[in-house]
């Protein structure tokens with residue numbers, strides 16, 4: 001599907017991978033809505049992009065908030081054709097803590113709620129608006145790109161909640177693509193390895209070096225623009241559907 005002239009919603013667009021994606025989609029001619037819990041950051045990104053770009057505050061896990069944000073994008077852009085899910089949170093904790101206490105169930109639930117339920121919430125609402133789009137010559141009405149993590153496949157010690165949430169994002173990719181095939185809406189997921197987003201670059205140098213030592217080639221963190229470029233390619237390549245693509249420089253995370 002073309003990027004030029006179409007409406008795109010990017011969750012987590014106020015920072016990191018989502019910000020880079022919003023900027024690249026806008027540079028390629030999309031009209032971008034930047035959804036984030038952090039309105040200040042989202043507004044700063046929208047302002048620097050300019051044009052039709054706008055920021056909207058919403059929690060991806062809230063039905064009413066996402067519905068209002070999506071409808072704002074549809075009204076402003078005359079339709080929504082692209083939805084990119086980048087909002088997400090990390091979490092750390094073992095199944096049984098060192099002191100013998102069990103993993104806090106509320107903390108586990110919160111990670112699932114944001115990373116998995118939030119992603120599905122945005123997809124279900126965005127798709128319900130995309131079905132109204134006029135299909136292009138190939139029958140396409142829209143594209144959704146979700147963000148998992150290599151942690152979905154090789155979750156490390158302490159990543160049980162994060163891995164479960166991202167594993168869910170991977171697992172729903174194919175059934176969602178199958179559900180929406182009849183509507184001409186594609187769904188793909190990107191599973192990034194280690195990317196040099198703001199939080200990562202704040203980590204001490206020794207920690208960064210240790211993480212990079214596991215990445216065969218290129219022997220460095222991924223760049224947010226490399227994630228954004230793959231997102232743009234997924235939007236443009238109609239044969240990519242129902243697939244999760246690792247973007248990780250051949251990284252396979254060790255147990256710790």
Ligand SMILES: NC(=O)c1ccc[n+]([C@@H]2O[C@H](COP(=O)([O-])OP(=O)(O)OC[C@H]3O[C@@H](n4cnc5c(N)ncnc54)[C@H](O)[C@@H]3O)[C@@H](O)[C@H]2O)c1
Pocket residue numbers: 011012013014015016017018035036037038041058059060061086087088089090114118147148149150191192193194195196197198199200
């Ligand atoms: N950076 C990496 O190395 C890496 C690796 C694998 C996967 N990922 C995944 O990529 C995605 C983006 O990561 P990033 O490094 O750009 O993170 P980031 O922290 O830089 O950006 C995430 C954005 O999501 C927003 N957000 C968080 N919870 C939200 C919610 N409930 N509703 C709306 N917005 C919310 C935050 O305010 C923030 O602006 C995440 O899902 C993360 O798990 C990142």
